[in-house]
Amino acid sequence: xxxxxxxxxxxxxxxxxxxxxxxxxxxxxxxxxxxxxxxxxxxxxxxxxxxxxxxxxxxxxxxxxxxxxxxxxxxxxxxxxxxxxxxxxxxxxxxxxxxxxxxxxxxxxxxxxxxxxxxxxxxxxxxxxxxxxxxxxxxxxxxxxxxxxxxxxxxxxxxxxxxxxxxxxxxxxxxxxxxxxxxxxxxxxxxxxxxxxxxxxxxxxxxxxxxxxxxxxxxxxxxxxxxxxxxxxxxxxxxxxxxxxxxxxxxxxxxxxxxxxxxxxxxxxxxxxxxxxxxxxxxxxxxxxxxxxxxxxxxxxxxx
Amino acid sequence: xxxxxxxxxxxxxxxxxxxxxxxxxxxxxxxxxxxxxxxxxxxxxxxxxxxxxxxxxxxxxxxxxxxxxxxxxxxxxxxxxxxxxxxxxxxxxxxxxxxxxxxxxxxxxxxxxxxxxxxxxxxxxxxxxxxxxxxxxxxxxxxxxxxxxx
Numbered sequence: 001x002x003x004x005x006x007x008x009x010x011x012x013x014x015x016x017x018x019x020x021x022x023x024x025x026x027x028x029x030x031x032x033x034x035x036x037x038x039x040x041x042x043x044x045x046x047x048x049x050x051x052x053x054x055x056x057x058x059x060x061x062x063x064x065x066x067x068x069x070x071x072x073x074x075x076x077x078x079x080x081x082x083x084x085x086x087x088x089x090x091x092x093x094x095x096x097x098x099x100x101x102x103x104x105x106x107x108x109x110x111x112x113x114x115x116x117x118x119x120x121x122x123x124x125x126x127x128x129x130x131x132x133x134x135x136x137x138x139x140x141x142x143x144x145x146x147x148x149x150x151x152x153x154x155x156x157x158x159x160x161x162x163x164x165x166x167x168x169x170x171x172x173x174x175x176x177x178x179x180x181x182x183x184x185x186x187x188x189x190x191x192x193x194x195x196x197x198x199x200x201x202x203x204x205x206x207x208x209x210x211x212x213x214x215x216x217x218x219x220x221x222x223x224x225x226x227x228x229x230x231x232x233x234x235x236x237x238x239x240x241x242x243x244x245x246x247x248x249x250x251x252x253x254x255x256x257x258x259x260x261x262x263x264x265x266x267x268x269x270x271x272x273x274x275x276x277x278x279x280x281x282x283x284x285x286x287x288x289x290x291x292x293x294x295x296x297x298x299x300x301x302x303x304x
Numbered sequence: 305x306x307x308x309x310x311x312x313x314x315x316x317x318x319x320x321x322x323x324x325x326x327x328x329x330x331x332x333x334x335x336x337x338x339x340x341x342x343x344x345x346x347x348x349x350x351x352x353x354x355x356x357x358x359x360x361x362x363x364x365x366x367x368x369x370x371x372x373x374x375x376x377x378x379x380x381x382x383x384x385x386x387x388x389x390x391x392x393x394x395x396x397x398x399x400x401x402x403x404x405x406x407x408x409x410x411x412x413x414x415x416x417x418x419x420x421x422x423x424x425x426x427x428x429x430x431x432x433x434x435x436x437x438x439x440x441x442x443x444x445x446x447x448x449x450x451x452x453x454x
Contacts, residue, residue: 010443084421105417107441126415128442192445 004301007113008121010129011167016174019138022294025303026139029293036302037066043096044070045088045112046123047079047103052263052285053123053132057100060292069095089115098300101125119299127163127229133262134167136291140284141172141219144258148172152216154180156243157223157268159189161230164262165223169193179204180213184242186235187225210243215252222261222269222281246270250278260284311345317364319386320376325349327379328359330453334375334408335361335368342366355382374402378409379453401432409437412450416442425454 001018008014014022042061046054049072058068071077078088085103089112092099099116101109102123109122109129124130142148153172155165159181169179169189179197181189181204188206197204207213214220222245230236244267245259261269261281273279297303323331328348337344342365352358373385377399385397405427411418418425418441426440435448 012443085417086421086423103417104415105420106413106415107417107439107443110441111417111421111423125417126442128444 002301002304003295003298005119006299007109007119008131008295008299009109009113010122011131011134011171012129014131014171019135019171019174022135022291022298023139023142025294025298026135026287026290028303029290029297032064032290032293032297034063035065036297037061037064037300039066040097040300040302041067041069041095042296043092043099044068044072044123045077045092045099045101045103046070046072047074047077047101047108048124049073050102050124052288053102053130056285056288057121057123057132057292057296060289061296063289064293064297066296070100085111086115088112089120092116093118098296121295121299124163127161129167130163131167132288132292132295133164134171135295136284136288137164137168137221137260137262138171139291140260140280140287141258143287144280144283145218145256148175150176151218152178152180154182154210154213154217154220155189155223156182156210156220156245158187158225158229158239159183159223160187161226162223165189165221166193168221169197173197173200173202177202178216180217181206182208182210182213182243184208184239187239187242210245210249211252214249215254217254217257220253220257220259222259222265224261224264224266224268241267243268244270245273247272247276249273250276253278311347311360311362313391314343314345314362314364314388315391316389317342317362317366317387318368319363319388320361320368320373320380321358321384321386322352322355323348323359323361323376323380323383324355325357325359327376328361330379331359331361331376331383333453334379335363335372337361337363340366368397370397371402373397373399375405375408377401378405378451401429401435403429405429405437408454409446410452410454411439411442411444412446412452413439413442413444416444418442 093116106126106128108125113120345362348359386393387395427437430436
């Protein structure tokens with residue numbers, strides 16, 4: 001496969017072979033050629049705040065010798081003057097070789113990709129997709145478990161609104177997993193995703209009590225209850241702080257369980273877990289670098 | 305008493321019959337009949353043995369293609385479409401839900417970029433019965449009850 005000039009918009013656009021290929025290239029990008037993307041430029045169009053994603057894209061590009069331009073909030077762009085996203089993308093494509101976009105509108109990256117002749121990488125479009133997060137999650141799982149196949153994956157927290165868990169579910173579905181979806185009923189995995197799993201014959205369990213299933217898990221993926229995704233603040237107040245994981249959790253788990261979290265965390269995961277061998281979330285965040293290097297190099301046609 | 309046709313027959317063109325009454329003007333919108341220069345007759349609330357009240361659209365001098373006909377499948381799945389030549393039925397077209405739907409439907413997700421920017425909506429049809437579509441942009445699925453015509 002050749003990802004040169006391809007847009008990276010949705011994890012659903014990538015086949016199992018694409019995913020494995022990107023992970024393979026990412027591995028080779030742990031120690032990359034510092035001049036690989038010399039004379040190439042990346043524009044970051046961040047209409048919404050982000051720390052990790054934006055900084056890791058910038059670092060990934062610069063560590064390959066490329067240049068970076070862009071803005072990091074909508075108020076410093078022409079969007080504030082009422083410019084359409086289509087026009088912004090049309091103009092920015094003239095200044096760059098690859099465009100990275102984060103926007104609150106769902107489908108925004110797809111639209112920007114239609115406007116732009118240069119490849120577009122989606123760095124998050126509202127509650128919809130964040131494919132580079134999913135790829136770094138896969139990369140982390142592969143790295144810490146040595147495989148993606150036949151794993152028991154628990155996901156806990158906001159499974160209703162959390163885009164990372166939706167995309168991770170879709171991506172891991174290629175690798176014969178067993179899913180444990182752990183959330184209060186109101187924040188459970190949406191029925192449409194469960195129906196898709198049933199159709200594909202993938203095993204899953206829905207549960208609200210983490211203790212009941214914690215001993216079965218190879219991976220526990222913890223997510224924050226995201227205030228910004230709740231349409232009703234009263235509903236948010238009801239569920240914030242619903243899960244508070246600490247070292248008590250570890251009494252009944254497999255020795256090689258690994259705990260992941262896309263970060264930022266609020267109070268769902270206690271700091272006491274950080275220095276245990278189970279916690280891999282900081283390593284997970286750092287894995288964004290080789291994965292984003294790989295994507296940049298692939299879409300710019302500088303590696304195959 | 306001599307029985308008269310509510311709207312007169314056309315010599316050549318397309319007749320769409322058995323449109324549910326509440327969808328008659330939506331059909332006119334979807335087919336963009338207001339931009340057609342030839343004679344167009346639109347009648348609604350006509351008595352119908354099968355569906356209670358129905359609408360009919362007659363377009364003189366224009367032969368709708370199967371693709372155009374399929375666009376009305378969302379609002380009038382049981383409509384009958386006859387292509388008329390010299391006052392006779394030359395061909396009958398069956399309305400069928402297309403695999404891709406553009407423009408006609410509004411995305412039900414308020415955060416979808418199609419509800420923010422002025423762009424045409426696009427959906428892929430996941431299942432025709434039960435009707436289920438997915439937005440090309442925000443990737444949300446919609447059922448029949450979520451549908452709002454643009």
